[in-house]
Amino acid sequence: MTQLSAAQKQPAEGALKATGSKALYGGKSTRRITVRDITAAKERGEKWPMLTAYDAMTASVFDEAGIPVMLVGDSAGNCHLGYETTVPVTMDEMTMLSAAVVRGTSRALIVGDLPFGSYQEGPVQALRSATRLVKEAGVGAVKLEGGERSHRQIELLVESGIPVMAHIGLTPQSVNAMGYRVQGRGEEAAHQLLRDAKAVQDAGAFAVVLELVPAELAAEVTRTLHIPTVGIGAGSETDAQVLVWTDMLGLTGGRVPKFVKQYADLRRVMGDAAKAFAEDVVGGTFPLEEHSVH
Ligand SMILES: Nc1nc(=O)c2c([nH]1)NC[C@@H]1CN(c3ccc(C(=O)N[C@@H](CCC(=O)O)C(=O)O)cc3)CN21
Ligand SMILES: CC(C)C(=O)C(=O)O
Numbered sequence: 001m002t003q004l005s006a007a008q009k010q011p012a013e014g015a016l017k018a019t020g021s022k023a024l025y026g027g028k029s030t031r032r033i034t035v036r037d038i039t040a041a042k043e044r045g046e047k048w049p050m051l052t053a054y055d056a057m058t059a060s061v062f063d064e065a066g067i068p069v070m071l072v073g074d075s076a077g078n079c080h081l082g083y084e085t086t087v088p089v090t091m092d093e094m095t096m097l098s099a100a101v102v103r104g105t106s107r108a109l110i111v112g113d114l115p116f117g118s119y120q121e122g123p124v125q126a127l128r129s130a131t132r133l134v135k136e137a138g139v140g141a142v143k144l145e146g147g148e149r150s151h152r153q154i155e156l157l158v159e160s161g162i163p164v165m166a167h168i169g170l171t172p173q174s175v176n177a178m179g180y181r182v183q184g185r186g187e188e189a190a191h192q193l194l195r196d197a198k199a200v201q202d203a204g205a206f207a208v209v210l211e212l213v214p215a216e217l218a219a220e221v222t223r224t225l226h227i228p229t230v231g232i233g234a235g236s237e238t239d240a241q242v243l244v245w246t247d248m249l250g251l252t253g254g255r256v257p258k259f260v261k262q263y264a265d266l267r268r269v270m271g272d273a274a275k276a277f278a279e280d281v282v283g284g285t286f287p288l289e290e291h292s293v294h
């Protein structure tokens with residue numbers, strides 16, 4: 001591993017000065033972050049990062065790096081479990097993965113994604129599913145897709161004491177109906193997105209993901225709402241940014257959406273390491289005396 005520079009070991013002094021010791025990223029608190037901390041960050045005008053995580057080990061790396069919010073995304077379907085889409089992911093799978101991420105972290109707020117089919121029947125089904133993630137996995141909040149169409153679900157969860165992150169724009173669980181297309185282009189679609197954003201805020205969501213919407217529209221939604229917006233393919237003006245961890249670290253096989261920035265090439269690092277191990281075994285150079293017991 002290369003040595004981290006001093007600048008990489010801790011956030012820039014400027015960032016700390018601007019945000020103070022309460023900052024979600026770079027702040028000094030070691031207790032677990034809550035949705036109230038997220039609300040306070042919007043009041044301070046602070047931007048924050050979110051990453052997905054699907055297992056305890058990866059989550060512990062991001063927790064130690066100071067990532068304040070982790071999403072156990074149903075993107076686990078295609079990024080962790082080998083499905084084509086997020087559609088087949090079950091509550092049993094999300095509960096198991098979410099529990100692992102909670103166990104691997106001590107500081108990050110963990111948000112559990114409600115999978116397709118676990119809340120569409122109505123508010124009561126949504127409450128039953130969300131309760132499972134809270135009680136069995138220990139998540140601090142849940143996320144579900146849909147704006148106006150999901151407002152009754154959001155209302156009941158919030159009334160019941162479960163913080164909800166909403167998700168509008170491109171909603172991948174509806175891939176069979178909408179495809180993976182940019183949402184909110186054109187006047188009518190832009191107005192619908194604004195209505196969806198207001199609906200989830202009015203229903204009590206503490207934050208809202210905006211996926212694959214024009215940057216100008218995402219900026220308008222961010223200015224209009226008092227809850228934070230979390231962008232993915234939604235430009236630079238949202239309060240927070242989220243990426244799928246296997247995309248941003250170069251582990252995802254195949255095509256990656258164009259809004260992803262790749263910060264490492266783990267696929268190559270891991271592939272090279274596997275080949276080096278295989279060559280050592282075949283060539284008899286592993287194990288050596290130092291790896292042996294007598
Ligand atoms: N690995 C991965 N990363 C993701 O971000 C992700 C998933 N999987 N699975 C669930 C959804 C699906 N997502 C996707 C998938 C594809 C595009 C995509 O191909 N978009 C086109 C733009 C299409 C248009 O212009 O309308 C692109 O070129 O990025 C976008 C989001 C985002 N989510
Ligand atoms: C991309 C984010 C917002 C998501 O819903 C997921 O990873 O499942």
Ligand SMILES: [Mg+2]
Nearest residue numbers: 073074075113
């Ligand atoms: Mg999701």
